[in-house]
Amino acid sequence: MSLFINGQWLAGEGPAFQSLNPADGSLAWEGRGASPAQVDAAVAAARQAFVAWADKSVEERLAIINAFGEQLKANKEALARTIAEETGKPFWETQTEVAAMIGKIAISSRAYEERTGLVENDVAGGRAFIRHKPHGVVAVFGPYNFPGHLPNGHMVPALISGNVVVFKPSELTPKTAEHTLKLWEAAGLPAGVINLVQGELETGKALAGHAGIDGLFFTGSSNTGQLLHKQFGGRPEKILALEMGGNNPLLVRDVADIKGAVHEILQSGYISTGQRCTCARRLFVPKGAKGDELVNALVTAVKAIKVGGQFDEEQPFMGPLISEKAALGMVAAQDKLKALGGEVLVELKHLQTGTGRVSPGLIDVTAISDLPDEEYFGPLVQLIRYDDFDAAIEQANNTRYGLSAGLLSDSRDDWDYFFRRIRAGIVNWNKQTTGASGAAPFGGVGASGNHRPSAYYAADYCAYPVASVEAEAVSAPASLAPGLSL
Ligand SMILES: NC(=O)C1=CN([C@@H]2O[C@H](COP(=O)(O)OP(=O)(O)OC[C@H]3O[C@@H](n4cnc5c(N)ncnc54)[C@H](O)[C@@H]3O)[C@@H](O)[C@H]2O)C=CC1
Numbered sequence: 001m002s003l004f005i006n007g008q009w010l011a012g013e014g015p016a017f018q019s020l021n022p023a024d025g026s027l028a029w030e031g032r033g034a035s036p037a038q039v040d041a042a043v044a045a046a047r048q049a050f051v052a053w054a055d056k057s058v059e060e061r062l063a064i065i066n067a068f069g070e071q072l073k074a075n076k077e078a079l080a081r082t083i084a085e086e087t088g089k090p091f092w093e094t095q096t097e098v099a100a101m102i103g104k105i106a107i108s109s110r111a112y113e114e115r116t117g118l119v120e121n122d123v124a125g126g127r128a129f130i131r132h133k134p135h136g137v138v139a140v141f142g143p144y145n146f147p148g149h150l151p152n153g154h155m156v157p158a159l160i161s162g163n164v165v166v167f168k169p170s171e172l173t174p175k176t177a178e179h180t181l182k183l184w185e186a187a188g189l190p191a192g193v194i195n196l197v198q199g200e201l202e203t204g205k206a207l208a209g210h211a212g213i214d215g216l217f218f219t220g221s222s223n224t225g226q227l228l229h230k231q232f233g234g235r236p237e238k239i240l241a242l243e244m245g246g247n248n249p250l251l252v253r254d255v256a257d258i259k260g261a262v263h264e265i266l267q268s269g270y271i272s273t274g275q276r277c278t279c280a281r282r283l284f285v286p287k288g289a290k291g292d293e294l295v296n297a298l299v300t301a302v303k304a305i306k307v308g309g310q311f312d313e314e315q316p317f318m319g320p321l322i323s324e325k326a327a328l329g330m331v332a333a334q335d336k337l338k339a340l341g342g343e344v345l346v347e348l349k350h351l352q353t354g355t356g357r358v359s360p361g362l363i364d365v366t367a368i369s370d371l372p373d374e375e376y377f378g379p380l381v382q383l384i385r386y387d388d389f390d391a392a393i394e395q396a397n398n399t400r401y402g403l404s405a406g407l408l409s410d411s412r413d414d415w416d417y418f419f420r421r422i423r424a425g426i427v428n429w430n431k432q433t434t435g436a437s438g439a440a441p442f443g444g445v446g447a448s449g450n451h452r453p454s455a456y457y458a459a460d461y462c463a464y465p466v467a468s469v470e471a472e473a474v475s476a477p478a479s480l481a482p483g484l485s486l
């Protein structure tokens with residue numbers, strides 16, 4: 001039973017598909033996707049549930065959402081196991097993912113009040129109000145890298161605002177979606193408020209193109225996001241929030257603590273096996289002896305990163321990539337950079353046929369004059385040695401993306417200068433580019449998003465503002481406009 005529509009678990013009537021454990025290629029989940037008729041049924045069920053859900057007070061909605069939070073707490077380990085099995089992320093890390101899902105509820109509740117709460121002003125003869133209303137039926141599309149936390153980051157604020165949801169998870173992580181929906185069901189979510197449609201491309205297309213949705217909240221690749229943007233062209237009445245990828249720069253300038261800098265670089269480039277949209281892809285290090293010292297220390301540390309299976313007793317820092325295809329794709333990316341003139345300092349290797357297991361890589365691409373502006377979604381950091389800070393910032397900005405960026409430098413002046421010039425939605429100083437806070441807006445510029453950031457600002461795209469001027473009774477004014485008489 002792979003679909004959850006109108007409070008019922010149903011077998012899919014679309015094509016069969018599977019998800020595999022990327023550490024060993026074993027079967028994690030199999031089922032059938034939703035047929036177009038089942039996507040219709042999910043949208044219709046959501047539409048039918050909308051008025052009653054939106055009519056509830058926010059406290060009533062939050063009572064159910066908090067009950068889901070309790071389910072997450074009670075089942076934290078089990079859900080973390082499911083995510084680890086399906087994504088390959090180490091178990092220590094997937095426990096932090098479930099913790100982020102739990103934390104999302106309080107953050108979103110606060111954001112709802114602070115960003116979309118009631119505002120009241122005096123106007124002549126009455127009162128003016130700003131209130132917000134839900135859009136209605138929203139489709140939520142999730143990526144595979146955070147199959148629990150990132151769709152949850154759209155769904156929780158959407159529900160708090162009074163929307164109802166049709167959720168299309170990544171086809172690589174159907175088991176996590178099913179597990180999450182079971183927790184919503186156990187929390188007493190009314191039928192139709194979240195509907196789960198599993199499936200591959202055809203399901204995604206049927207949902208994204210469905211006339212019955214009022215909006216779509218997407219986290220995934222820039223290519224898919226751009227397709228959706230085109231598909232939504234000419235439909236300005238529908239809200240589209242796009243959280244997409246990045247080709248993120250991390251600049252090093254003047255740091256005394258080499259180990260500290262190397263630690264921030266590892267956490268930026270290699271966490272989640274490089275499968276975070278916020279991962280640093282391009283590392284800028286000054287030329288000269290100090291820079292050499294840092295690069296040597298980095299090479300040693302990258303070689304020492306512990307790689308392993310998600311459930312290994314001695315936990316690794318990096319699990320496998322999501323699939324063997326992704327692993328081969330990263331080897332191909334390294335080969336391409338090598339052919340363009342890159343010098344491999346630590347080779348990224350595919351470690352085991354039939355799995356996503358890879359070792360981390362570091363490649364010096366300083367000699368490449370026309371570096372591809374690509375997001376290589378894996379543990380391969382591109383090193384660029386520079387002479388001039390201004391030129392390095394200019395090169396860092398030379399990307400169509402603009403998600404995250406960072407500076408490692410002990411100088412506040414450097415930071416102030418960098419902050420003014422760098423172009424990204426997340427800009428950090430002496431801190432990793434990853435691990436963004438849910439209590440801040442989360443989104444990027446350029447090809448990384450469409451100016452509808454998520455996390456703390458998700459409340460903004462989950463509701464539309466309504467302006468009202470109100471008086472308790474109609475009354476004629478003391479003086480009339482010229483040319484009027486009563
Ligand atoms: N900015 C952000 O908040 C984040 C962005 N990402 C980005 O996500 C990507 C990795 O996730 P993936 O799962 O590979 O993304 P993806 O774009 O392949 O898939 C995302 C979702 O869209 C669906 N989809 C794919 N093609 C579609 C189409 N033509 N029409 C309708 N639906 C379609 C998929 O089935 C999936 O549910 C990376 O590029 C990463 O940078 C990941 C996490 C956070």
Ligand SMILES: O=C(O)CCC(=O)N[C@@H](CCC(=O)O)C(=O)O
Binds near residue numbers: 149
């Ligand atoms: O949505 C939030 O609560 C904050 C954003 C977040 O969790 N970002 C993470 C993961 C997203 C990714 O990079 O795939 C991060 O910045 O590491």
